[in-house]
Amino acid sequence: MRPDQFSTARxxxxxxxxxxxxxVVQALGRQAPALPVVWYGDEPWAPYNRIKLSSLLAGDARWEEITADSPIPDTVDTRFGLRVARIDRAAGEVVDMRGARQAYGALVLATGSRAHVPAIPGVDLAGVFTFRDLSDAQKLQARTVRSRVTVVIGGGLLGLEAARAMRRFHTRVIAIEHGNRLMPRQLDDEGAAWLHKAVVEAGIEVRLAEAVKGIEGRGEASGVVLRSGEVIACDTVIIATGISPNVELALRAGLPVGRGIRIDDTTRTADPCIHAVGECAEHNGEVYGLVAPGLEQAAVAANRLCGGDAVYTGSIAATHLKVMGCKVFSIGEVERYGAADPARARHFADPDGDGYRRVLIRQGRLVGAQAVGPWAETPRVQEAVRSGRRIGPWQRLRFSRIGQLWPDTDAGDVRLWPAEATVCNCTGVTRGQLEAARQRGCNSIVALGADTGAGTVCGSCRPLLAELADGAALPAARGWGALNAFGLGAALLALLYVVFAIPFPDTAELAWRWDALWRDSLYKQISGYSALAAMTLLALIGLRKRWTRLARVWDFAGWRVVHVVLGLALVTVMAVHTGGRLGHNLDRVMSLAALAALLSGALIAVVVARQHQLAPGTVRRVQRSATWVHILALWGLPVLLGFHVLKAYYF
Ligand SMILES: Cc1cc2nc3c(=O)[nH]c(=O)nc-3n(C[C@H](O)[C@H](O)[C@H](O)COP(=O)(O)OP(=O)(O)OC[C@H]3O[C@@H](n4cnc5c(N)ncnc54)[C@H](O)[C@@H]3O)c2cc1C
Structure with a gap:
């Protein structure tokens, strides 16, 4: 739907x-501030953070902390506490529960879902609750004071959140799961076993593979009846057995509905004037029960309403949660599709008992990952699963050994993450989007959040936003001036060496013939040994990370400058030793290898020196490629040098 296709009067x-x-409302306010927007919500309060309801219930968050901190644009006509009862598609109007009509030019259904309540006896007894919205949380909050035994039906994400929130020193909490493990949609057997341990340690009892037949009680719940006949006595029951999308409005309006309201890649329903987004929408047969896919759909809907051509192709949703202080992460596929599936899993269990991680790799590409316990690499893992990145054999080996797919240095600084890496998991905002917002002048956590939505849901990414909002793209490297000057000098000399040889004097009547430098045996020996000494020192300094003594004498930045100065010295003495000639046969190979090492090293030095003026992604890519060339070129040098010395003395 393009704005010119519907009247802006509507x-x-x-x-x-x-x-x-x-x-949707926020994006419209930003992209088309003049567009009139009417926003209905049947809950009586202004938008709040549903994800933080369990923190509110557990007493870890206050009301002010869970009310949305991103403002509603002034132009929006908000009608909270008012339910939309019907859509009149022929008239292009919605009818609210009071019977008032509101015309629309375009309609966006974001009706979400409600708790799914199984059809078992006793669900309507007093003391039986669901946990979906603020009014549920308020009722449960009042209940925590008097509950002595709470049974939570459902061992998934929501059930465990509810169990955590209800756990008090005086309340016994029992979680009942129908499947044979906790969080079966997100974790495999081993991961679920780790989580199980953490949940039990936090004082929650878990019953697996138990089906609930009903809830018994006279007017008020007094026990949960299992299929085995066993009755678990309790005074409070929380039903957390999944969600049912709110599709009734669409259904009554004659729109196609499956599990959710069916939408295409533009988030439109079968009626081009009506979009659906979030948990009420079904895209390619998938209804997502997480917040991030809904936000992606909302961004596409708003873009389309403003005349854009964004498409929604589906989400690989990631689950991040903290169950009783234990971090749980899951993305993509959880299990192999059976014995014929070529996917291979790699496991890592922390020997200190700190956690469990698993990656699933199919045909060399990362298709799923999960972790119970901390894992610093999760943002990169998310990006790798979403882009189907290749995972090399050495990465698999490293993962099996130490539980990391990438070397330590790669994971740390958020400014060095790839542009596609997700920084805010709740809203799916990437490092690249945040960088673009920063270029637009958003240089604080609040400004970045208002522009992109990052950090406005659970807030756990705010430290990363702070890091990103810190001003320049990358801080200037210490000693960058010297690094730049010596690096450029070394690069220039090495290039000259390749294309230009020092000419011989064109007359014999000179007091001093400079060609003696590369022809006279004594001079040659002096320059040759100087080059050897420079190379040895370079190699030793290259080992500085492992040689702690060097680190104690001077810091990394200092030794880095020394390394580049030695590189410049090496290329100078090489030029003196050979007259800038590459030599023949093995000597030529040796000269070219040394020059490749020098040029790649100089390039790294210049890029590091100028990192504060370059895009972090460029710095990262150049550094990585040049380092590979540097290492490969250095590999054969000792042997070639050995041959050269042997040849010089014996032949
Ligand atoms: C306790 C809890 C913890 C959660 N934790 C996580 C988590 O850690 N990570 C995660 O990704 N997800 C989590 N979720 C799920 C997440 O909250 C949902 O995915 C998200 O709220 C869906 O957003 P939505 O806007 O599509 O729908 P909803 O949040 O359901 O919002 C829909 C709104 O529309 C209103 N509405 C419905 N029909 C009408 C009508 N006819 N007229 C007017 N208004 C109407 C509803 O009352 C509701 O206010 C959690 C959910 C809960 C309850």
């Missing part, structure tokens, strides 16, 4: 004040 109407609806 507003865009958004139904649903959850995160997906909120994101």
């Amino acid at each position: 507003p865009v109407v958004v139904v649903g004040s959850g995160p997906a609806g909120h994101r």
Whole structure:
């Protein structure tokens, strides 16, 4: 739908004040501030952070902390506490529960979902709760004071969140899971076993592979009846057995509905004037029960409403949560599709008992990952799964050994992450998007959040935003001036060496013939041994990371400058030793290898020196490629040098 296709006198109407609806409204406010927007929400309060409801219930967060901190654009006509009862597609109007009509030019359904309540006896007894919205949380909050035994039905994400929130020193909490492991959609057997341990250690009892037949009680719940006949006595029951998308509005309006409201890649339903986003929408047969895919859909819907051509091709949703202080992460595929599936899993269990990680690799590409316990690489893993990145044999080996896919140095600084790496997991905002926002002048956490939405849901990425908002793309390297000057000098000399030889004097009547430098045996020996000494020192300094004594004498930045100065000295003495000639046969190979090492080293020095003026991605890519050339070129040098010395003395 392009704006010119609907009358701007008729507003865009958004139904649903959850995160997906909120994101549509915010994006419209930013991209088309003049577009009239009417926003309905049947909950009586302004948008709040549903994800933090468990923290509110557990007493870890206050009300002010869970109300959305991203503002609602002034131009939006908000109608909270008002339910939309019907869509009149023929008239292009919605009808609210009071019977009032509101015309729309375009309609966005963001009605989300409600808790799924299984059809078992006793679900309508007093003391039986669901956990979906603020009013549920308020009721449960009141209940925590008097509950002595709470049974949570469902051992998935929501059930464990509810169990965590209800756990008090005076309340016994029992979680019942129908499957044979906790969080079966996100974790494999081993991962679930680690989580199980953490949950039990936190004081929650877990019953696996148990089906609930009903809830018993006279007016009020007094026990949960299992299929085995066993009754677990309790005073409170929380049903956390999944979600049911709110599709009734669409269904009554005659729109195609499966599990959710069916949408295409533009987030439109079968009616081109009506979009659906978030947990109420079904795209390619998939209804996502997480916030990030809904936000991606919302961004596409808003873009389309503003005349853009964004497409939504589906999400590989990542789950991040903290169950009783234990971090759980899962993305992509959890298990192999059976014995014929060529996918291979690599496991790593921390010997200190700190956690478990697993990656699933199919045909060399990362297709899934999960972790129970801390894992610093999760943002990169997310990006790698989403882009189907190749994982080399050495990475698999490293993972099996130490539980890391990338070397330590790669994971640390957020400014060095690839542009596609996700920084905010809740909203799916990448490092590249944040960098673009920074270029637009957003240089604080608040500004970055207002522009991109990052950090506005659970807030756990705010330290990363702080790092990104710190001003320049990358800080200037210490000693960057010297590094730049010596690096450029070395690069220039090495290039000259390749294309230009020092000429011989064209007359014999000179007091001093400079060609003696590369022809006279004594001079040649002096320059040759100087080159050897420079190479040896370079090799020793190259080992500085492992040689702690060097690190104690001077820091890394200092030794880096020394390394580059020695490189410049080496190329100078090489030129003196040979007159700038590459030599023949093995000597030529040796000269070219040394020059390749010198040029790649000089390039690294110049790029590091100028990192504060370059895009972090460029710095990272050049450094990586040049380092490979540097290492490869250095490999054969000792042997070639040995031959050269042997030849000089014996032949
Ligand atoms: C306790 C809890 C913890 C969670 N933790 C996580 C987590 O860690 N990570 C994660 O990714 N997800 C989590 N989720 C799920 C996440 O909250 C949902 O994925 C997300 O809220 C979906 O957003 P939505 O806007 O599509 O729908 P909703 O948030 O359901 O919002 C829809 C809104 O529309 C309103 N509405 C419905 N029909 C109408 C109508 N006819 N008229 C007017 N208004 C209407 C509803 O009342 C509701 O306010 C959690 C959920 C809960 C309850």
